[in-house]
Amino acid sequence: MVTVQTKVLIASILCRTTIWYDHTLFIELVNIMSREFCYAENTYYGILQFFGITWLGTMARPLGAAFVLGHIGDRYGRKVALLIAMLFISIPSSLIAFIPNYNQIGIAATMLFLTIQIIQGIALGGEQGGSSVYLMEHLSYKQQKLGMFLGITGLGRSIGMLLSTVIIIICKKTTDFNAWGWRIPFIFLVVLGLLSAYSIYLLGETPAYKANNERSAFPIMDLIKHHKRILILAILIAMPINIIAGFIIFLRTLAKEIVSIEMYAATYVNEIINIITGILIPICSIAFGMLADKVGKERTAILFIIVTMMLCCPILSIAYYCKNYLIIMLSIMVLTILERGINPIGIVISELFPTQFRFSGVSVSRNISYLIYGGSAPMICTFFIKNFPQINFLAGIYVTLNLLIGLIAILQVRPQDKQSYW
8 A cells, every 4th residue: 555655755756857858958959949939130139128027027936835725735735736736837837838939920920828837837926845844744743854855855856857858859860950840849748747736736735734624824924924034034944945046047048159059959978967967866865865864954065055155166167168068067966966965855845834824935035036036147148257357266156155145144044043844
């Protein structure tokens, strides 16, 4: 008989697979989609415009977390909120496969793409943070192993990355990828979204939510009124993961510009590195999760933040000096692995909020953090390299300073802040 522990891990892995399949497609196809849906005088301004559009989509995330899915998650249950989130993440994104390009319908192509980004942003506002709450509340009776369990769900990230990579390879070999074949991978998102939603439907509501009889009429208002310090702290604590994610998107875009988009569409270096990264992610996630369970989530996160801070500027300088696609992609792989060591800090964020506000609190803090840091980082870093090319590590300094802020925030967490709400 399948245990609840197994069911919740499978559901979490499927959700992570869907999210990271979608996320990887966007990362890998930034250069192509900026050409298809944006109009600009050159490539860099096209990419800057594309990042601006996606950042507008991220502005919808805090709204979705605070007033839509976060409210539903705390008021009516985690299950229904995540069901809605997975469907509204996958289905709108799959429609990208059918949007005509800018040359065909002009600014309407940009507006359609922006609309999809906003809808998806509202849904991601509930999923990002809400999915971790769903996992932890189901497995709250095994608090001493939460880091390891969170690491196991990293398998979903690997599956999503590998699946998108394999489908991109197939499309490159069998279609005119640069012209229209890049659209095909988006269609598969519908299948992944339905599987994720069904796994949540079968699992049901979390024990912690069912056991808690307190229901706030307006969770976000009560959260702001009674837990301001915790909310601000959670936003800053979530920042290192988000700023690294944004920096990685920027580096991938930079790498593709170095080799040109035509060469990217014909080479498999990127896919090989993605496969290797996909294999390493679950191994490192579980190992770092076990380390966090043993020595503490905060200590583990601080260690990996410091290492990342030391590498940001050298990685950019090497990228400009060598102008080698393989070296940049290997650097990205290293950053991705290091981010896995920071990831257990998400458990601490969940521990900061009481059950009646937890879904809203975790979702709002992580999504505001993503809006300020993760969503804007690719755009800001691209602006730096375009306007200050003589200081090629300026974007690295920006990321390093933000990581320092996140590190200081983690050090501000007091034992009394993490009361046992489980």
